[in-house]
Amino acid sequence: MKKLQLFLTTALLLALPNLALAAEIKANKTITITFFLIIIGITLSVVVWSAKRTKTAADFYAAGGGITGTQNGWAIAGDYMSAASFLGISGMISLYGYDGFMYSVGWLVAYITVLLVVAEPCRNAGKYTLGDILSFRTQPKPVRAVCALSVVAVSTFYLTAQMVGAGKLMALLVGFSYTFSIVGVGILMVGYVVFGGMTATTWVQIIKAGLLMSGAFLISILVGYKAGFNPIGFFSDIVNNPNIQDHVSKMLLKDGIQISGEAAGQRFLEPGLFLKNPLDQISLGMALVLGTAGMPHILMRFFTVPTAQAARKSVIIAMWIIGGFYVLTTLLGFGAAIHVTPQGVTAVDKGGNMATLILAQQLGADIAPIVGDIFLAFLCSVAFATILAVVSGLVLAASAAIAHDIYVNVIKDGHADQHEQVMAARITSLVVGAMGIVIGIAAEKQNVAHLVALAFAVASSGNLPVVVLSLFWRRMNTAGVICGLVVGTVVSIGLVMVSPNMTYPQNIANGAKKTIEAMEKKIAAGETLNEKDAKALDQAKKDFAANDGGTSILGLKAPIFPLKNPGILSIPIGFMAAILGALAFREKRAEEMFDEIYVRQNTGIGMAKAIDH
Amino acid sequence: MAQTYDWAAIAKNPKFIELHHRKQRFLFGWWAFSTVYYFLLPIGAAYATDLFKIKLLGNVNFGYLFALSQFFVSWGLAHYYAHVANKDFDRLTREVVSEFVK
Structure with missing residues (x-):
């Protein structure tokens, strides 16, 4: 026991120089801002160009159906790969x-x-939104209303996580303030969507995917070069x-190995x-x-x-x-582990999110110091473009659900001319974007990591079952869609709320208690605490006092549901709810119309109507 | 005014039924395969650690190659599907469409 203690103390002492240096990563502001301005300049000219082409609702929501397969492929990738996958996964590998x-x-x-x-079924049977597919053979009003709520919920969860991440990243990298970053990102995203609709959003996503791939490729080549291109x-x-x-x-020692x-x-x-x-x-x-197959912003593409x-x-x-x-991310992550070292990565950010950026700066600096700055600035602007592309897609999906499903088809009964439809879409995008900015600022201090899990949980348990059953099951009907959406969404949110994702003050208090005990043991052993330890003890005492006996938002001391991801339970429940709902309230018309949707989704017959409408 | 179609008649058309059967078999079968293959990864990582540790190429172990194989299986399946769809499904679809859309 004593031996272990001695070992731990030595380890702690050895680690101290690293901690004392608590490195930080700061991009060269001039170069970085120049890159940002180039990206803003290019994307805004795309917006001006696409604004002239955005006259009808089909233009606004679906770029007039005029995106090619290759362009759409790049845009899907650009829509999907968030800063979390760009920076987070390579950090996790490192x-x-x-x-x-x-x-x-x-x-x-x-x-x-x-x-x-x-x-393909969505392309063949759909028009602009998820609601179009789900309301095809059901009673459109209730289905569209519920569907729009679910789409707005998923988009808001995802958008909030992205906005908070954007604010923190820009603050950490370039030294912009959190609020400034969020407002800046928010204004750009609203500008892209309001003026350029789907066309501008698509091109922002294509540009971002291109930048992301070239950034990853460039750094991977350097990592490969260092290894003599020998896998x-x-x-x-x-x-x-x-x-x-x-x-x-050290990691395994914590588990006693x-x-x-x-x-x-x-x-x-x-x-x-x-x-x-x-x-x-x-x-x-x-x-x-x-x-992923139930994400409204992906389906919309x-x-x-x-x-x-x-x-x-x-x-x-x-x-x-x-x-x-x-x-390539594997190369970046392992490359960061070799060249930056895990200790170097955690010294900058405990979660490892900065691994790729430090690696880029370091490998560039090996060539010449200015190259390091340029690489870092380039990757910062890739992160910036990444955020813009993802949030724009989300705002577009959420506003399509509100403007197209709720305003045009529920409130106006589908009777709105093109001008009114586009106006509705633009105003909604503006409102959704503004809400995104407000929520982003308000959520600064919140733990948003669980929101991404939540978005995927709702998409997989609420949206996907009803989409699949609507397309492939004759008996699917209004009650099935509504039950599936409501139960899938509520169960997912409920399970996440009682899962280990939430903050449990008692856990923090217990952790603080351990620190206090460790420090007190040191004092009892006659050691005098250095400044860092004294600070840690102070903080731990404060944390303990603030959190002891506390409960989570729902009044829980500990999580009830043991998993961070509810899918394994909520997805079957979502399917069951949709099936039982449909069987309990059979609907003749919906069953009769199955032939139509099934033929349409398989053959695309009648699709031209869907685009011109 | 857009053309209206007799959807039930199309649904009963033998060519459409053939398309439906072929697609159903292909899509469900390969979707199930890819899903099972994917879940072998987290399950194997948790319960077949000895297998995952086996070194195959220098320090590269089975687990690493298995994870990497997921990428190639996904890409391969995507192209196989595109091949079959471009050849068979699209041909059958065109035949159905030409019979009913004037």
Whole structure:
């Protein structure tokens, strides 16, 4: 026991110099802002160009159906890969190795469901929104209203997470204030959507995907060059890296496992350093595989292409880009582990989110200091473009649900001329965007990580079951859609609210108590606390006092549902609710119209009507 | 005014039924395959750790190659689907459409 304590103290002391240096990463402001201005300039000229082409509702929501399969493929990739996957996954690989790579796989496999189940049917049977498909053979008003609520919920969760991330990232990287960043991103996103509609959003997403791929490719080439373009040698560099070995030993020591040297390095390439609960992993996988196909902003992209063949081609291109990006991410993550070292990564950001950026700066600086600054500035602007592209797609999806489903089809009974429809769409986008900015600012101090899990949970448990059943099951009807959407959404939100994602003050208090005990032990042993320890003790005492006996938002001391991702339970419940609802309230008309939707979704007959309408 | 169609008649058309059967078999079968193959990854990572640890190429182990294979299986399946759809499904669709859309 004493030996272990001695070891821990030594480890702590050895780690101190690193901590004391608590590095930070600051981009060169002039170069970075120049890059930002170039991106803003290019995207705004795209907006001016597309604004002239946005005259009808079909132009606004679906770019007039005039996007090609290849363009749409790049746009899907641009819509999908958020800053979290750009920075987060490579960071996860740089700290936890294999688990980060494994985590990325589900994000690609999700597109098999999109390709095989929803892309072409949605193109053939849909018009502008999810609501169009779901209301096809049901009573349109209640279905559209409920569907719009679910779409707005999913988009808001995702948008809030993105906005908060954007604010923090810009503050950390460029030193803009949080509020300034959110307002700036918000104004641009509203500008793209309001003036340029789907055409501008598509091109912003294409530009972003292009930038993201070139950034990832450039850094990967440098990492590969350092390893002599020898993949086997690259992996032995990882295993033999003393910093990685040390990092893994320390992580495992917490679980009471002692390994060191090459064995520890090899362990970095094996699963289980981060993702410790397989059930949670499977649940997340289910939410990804089924949720991506239920994401309104992804589904909406299939209404922009003219034919089912173009929809098919766009998914395949998107899969190459997304998959290729994640394969490059492996190189970036492992590259950061070798060259920046896990200790260097955590010194800047505990979660590892800055790994790729530090790596870019460092590899560039090896060539010349100014090159490092340029690389970092370039990647910061890639992150900036990434945020803009993702939030624009979300605002467009949410405002389409409100303007097209609720205003035009529920309130105005479908009787609105083109001018009125486009006006409604623009005003709604403005309002949705403004709400996004307000929520983003208000949520600064909130824990938003669970919101992405929530968005995928609702999309997979609420939206996907009703979409699939509407397209493929004769007996699906109004009651089925409403039950499925409501139950799937409510159960997902409910389970996340009682899951370990929420903040449980008692846990914080317990953690603080441990720190206090450790420090008091030191004092009792006659040690005098250094400044850092004294501060930690102070903070721990405050945390303990503030949180002891406290409960989560729902008044819980500890989570009731053990998993972070509710999919494994909420998806079957969503399907069951939709099926039982449909069977309980049979609807003759919906069953009679099945032939029509089934023929349409398979053949595209009658589709021209859907575009011209 | 757009043309109206006798949807029930199209649905009973033998060519449409053939299209429907072929698509259903292909889509469901391969979707199930890809899903099962994907879930082998988290399940294997949790319960087949000894298998995942086996070194195959230098320090590269089975687990790593299996995770990497997921990418190639997904890409391969996507192209296989496109191949079949472009060849068979689209041809059948065109035949159905030409019979009913004037």
